[in-house]
Amino acid sequence: MLDILIVGAGGAGLTAALEAHRAGAKVAILSKSYPTRSQTAMAQGGINAVLTPSDSIEHHIADTLQSAHDLASIEAITQLCQGAPKAINWLGSLGMPFSRDTQEGVAQRRLGGASAPRACYAQDYTGLKLIHTLYDQVIEAGIPLYHEHFLLNCIVEENHILGITALDIRTSTVKAIAAKSVILATGGYSKLYGDFSTNAQGATGDGIAAALRAGARISDIEFVQFHPTALASSSILISESARGAGGLLIDGEGKRFVDELAPRDVVARAIYEAIERTGRAYLDIRHLGEAYIEEHLPQERKLAQLYEGVDCVHALIPIKPAAHYTMGGIEVDAQGMSAVRGLFAVGECANAHIHGANRLGGNSLLELVVFGRDTARHALTFAQKSTPPNANDTQFQKDSAFIHACFHRFTNQIDFYEKQTFLSKIAYRNAGLFRNEMHLKGVLGVVRQIQKELPFMGVKDKLSTYNTNLVEFLEFGNIIELAEVLLVGAINRIESRGAHYRSDYPQSHPHFAHPTISWKEQGVLCNAFE
Amino acid sequence: MPSNETLTLTVQRFHPQRQPNTLSMSYTVPKTKTLLQALTHIKRTQDPTLTFNAGCNASVCGSCAVRVNGREVLACAYTPQEGDLIEPLRYATVLKDLVVDASHTTTLNARAHNASHGHKEEMQSIDAAHAITRQSDCILCSACYSACPVLAVNSDFLGPFALTRSWRYIADSREADTSSIMQSIQTNGIWDCTLCGECTTVCPQHIDPKNDIMMLQGKAGILGYTNPKFGGGMSFDGGFGTPDFGVPSF
Incomplete structure (x- = not known):
């Protein structure tokens, strides 16, 4: 039997796999796609670490804490920041092709909210090169990979993990995979906002939803970071480096309206308001000149041309804020373990209380390396020591029956793609950057209605081979499950803090300087601030 | 019917469970910025069985490569034209429609x-x-x-x-x-x-x-x-970076 099954093959999953393998664990990785297609590949900015005497780990800790707005754990942040230099060394030892400075060291740049140039980077491809470097190592180590397997549920007996069930996407068959411990590294849920998100297609919170169903506690789901500058018609990300280099924000009347280098949540809300007020908002980088843009922002130029039909050397880039990173996730302890024994979580799907109410750029790649390695060691220790209860095939039977029902029982009277598009629009408008009780309750009403309607949806493609219609329906189910948690959290948190802004309660309140914890009691969602 | 607002795309489809298992199907879609947007439009509004891979929309995940009129492109970076023929990549097993086994x-x-x-x-x-x-x-x-x-x-x-x-x-x-x-x-x-x-x-x-x-x-x-x-164990010392020693023949 596997010591550790890792679900998710982004940066967190692969890091954990490598560390587990090094420590002698019998480990396998399961993923709904391929590692190089994960959200990690999209990370541009960098990975924070204090590497020079001109910066200090105390400053890194202080910057991270400040951005978290009293919603983070100082112990966890200290562990993260202290582990950062070692994480960079480790990546270097695997061959990570970092950009270099004139002293032949790893080049670093300053990202928003950082008091020093602290983000190690590889051009604008930091995440891409990170994931490929890790993947090359995973392949060389011979770690088994289950590609194209979609996580359905955790198998849990007596609050103890025994494995998972997954859908083999190529055949639509359900499989049960046993393991002594499971690490979820399945990413965030920004695609709840559909086309109003910068994220890749698969960011549908599958692992978080599965953990919730398995009896784990999840937390701070209402905290969603919106990136200020996504392209207006497609939500494609325009990197923060465009503003860092001196790019200006202009409203529909041609006026500047905010300090471009203010924290992400502040800038994002100002852009949203400018669009409400004047119809449009733009990023202006014309004054940087063609030579600079071609050298430093070639991706941005290409994407603006493709999606907006504008050449940013001569024209303004139409922009809007879009959902970018989800701070909330599976509530984990200092070992990375959830409330279910042996079920661990790491990366964007976990809430290790690093990012709190607002993530700092460069800390998420760092989290997945530092905590990915730590979590793997803790999971292995658990696997070696625990005595699991006896397994049975109840979950497997249940999930097999559910997949069968998706094909043959669900009635298909309601088109789930339409509901998904509708949900993303109202979530963006009413549960996005600006929230108030009435709007949130309206969206919650829609979500609960959609939950009831799921059996009247289903798949129209009735054949079992590589059925992406089925996969997208399952992803929609997870989104709907998490949408309820997000809305209940946002309704109950009657204050504003970091990325969660209530126009009816614009101030922070000390009563809410605690994580929002959510769990299910016999299928009913419960919620408390702890 | 092609118009100023729409275009017609032909997709080479494959399904191992159908007879015949290959089929060319044409779809009329609104003009879109990218081929991936057009394929997504078809799946969501016309034909949920149409199968393709997609990921980041920003040309970094490598999921959506297909062939258009015989040439490889990323669907998320290609603007579709009237009459385009969309096919899966070559030299990998086609699993369904435009999806190939990427292992x-x-x-x-x-x-x-x-x-x-x-x-x-x-x-x-x-x-x-x-x-x-x-x-x-x-x-x-x-x-x-x-x-x-x-x-x-x-x-x-x-x-x-x-x-x-x-x-x-x-x-x-x-x-x-x-x-x-x-x-x-x-x-x-x-x-x-x-x-x-x-x-x-x-x-x-x-x-x-x-x-x-x-x-x-x-x-x-x-x-x-x-x-x-x-053949003959000939060795090269022609120098690094100047590999101008002819094209191997098959």
Whole structure:
């Protein structure tokens, strides 16, 4: 039997796999796609670490804490920041092709909210090169990979993990995979906002939803970071480096309206308001000149041309804020373990209380390396020591029956793609950057209605081979499950803090300087601030 | 009917459970900025059975490579034109419609041992880092592999992306020992390339696998490897980076 099954093959999953393998664990990785297609590949900015005497780990800790707005754990942040230099060394030892400075060291740049140039980077491809470097190592180590397997549920007996069930996407068959411990590294849920998100297609919170169903506690789901500058018609990300280099924000009347280098949540809300007020908002980088843009922002130029039909050397880039990173996730302890024994979580799907109410750029790649390695060691220790209860095939039977029902029982009277598009629009408008009780309750009403309607949806493609219609329906189910948690959290948190802004309660309140914890009691969602 | 607002696309479809299992289907869609948007529109509003892969929409995940009118593109970076024919990539098993089995990206890199095998040093100059920057931009979309004519006659050929990755590690100034990589790309590897440059033409990341393979041939010569196709154990000392010793024939 596997010591550790890792679900998710982004940066967190692969890091954990490598560390587990090094420590002698019998480990396998399961993923709904391929590692190089994960959200990690999209990370541009960098990975924070204090590497020079001109910066200090105390400053890194202080910057991270400040951005978290009293919603983070100082112990966890200290562990993260202290582990950062070692994480960079480790990546270097695997061959990570970092950009270099004139002293032949790893080049670093300053990202928003950082008091020093602290983000190690590889051009604008930091995440891409990170994931490929890790993947090359995973392949060389011979770690088994289950590609194209979609996580359905955790198998849990007596609050103890025994494995998972997954859908083999190529055949639509359900499989049960046993393991002594499971690490979820399945990413965030920004695609709840559909086309109003910068994220890749698969960011549908599958692992978080599965953990919730398995009896784990999840937390701070209402905290969603919106990136200020996504392209207006497609939500494609325009990197923060465009503003860092001196790019200006202009409203529909041609006026500047905010300090471009203010924290992400502040800038994002100002852009949203400018669009409400004047119809449009733009990023202006014309004054940087063609030579600079071609050298430093070639991706941005290409994407603006493709999606907006504008050449940013001569024209303004139409922009809007879009959902970018989800701070909330599976509530984990200092070992990375959830409330279910042996079920661990790491990366964007976990809430290790690093990012709190607002993530700092460069800390998420760092989290997945530092905590990915730590979590793997803790999971292995658990696997070696625990005595699991006896397994049975109840979950497997249940999930097999559910997949069968998706094909043959669900009635298909309601088109789930339409509901998904509708949900993303109202979530963006009413549960996005600006929230108030009435709007949130309206969206919650829609979500609960959609939950009831799921059996009247289903798949129209009735054949079992590589059925992406089925996969997208399952992803929609997870989104709907998490949408309820997000809305209940946002309704109950009657204050504003970091990325969660209530126009009816614009101030922070000390009563809410605690994580929002959510769990299910016999299928009913419960919620408390702890 | 084509109009100013719509266009018609033809998709080469495949389904192993249907008879016949291949079929060309035409769809009329609103004009979109990208082919991926058009395919998504079809799936969501006209035909949920149409199957393709998609990911980041920003050309970094390599999921959505297809062939349009015989040429490899990323669907998320190509603006569709009236009458386009969309087909899956070549030289990989088609699973359904435009989705191919992408596990060769794993197996080929495994065969070439394309990974760091330990460092002799941590430091690296800006110029030395530059030497592997473009090669490490690869997104494993497989466009180059599908465009490679060698694969049509030799399915065991490692192909362009794996060989570019070999050069990425061999040319990395930090690497202590790349001998296992060099050893494993001799057979069905660097000497089997015809240097036609099709891979370079289609790469969405502007990588030049043809040049990387020439560099590997030059380096191999320096290390005493010979091109088996020339026979007679002829060795090359023609110099690193000047691999102008003719095109191997098949």
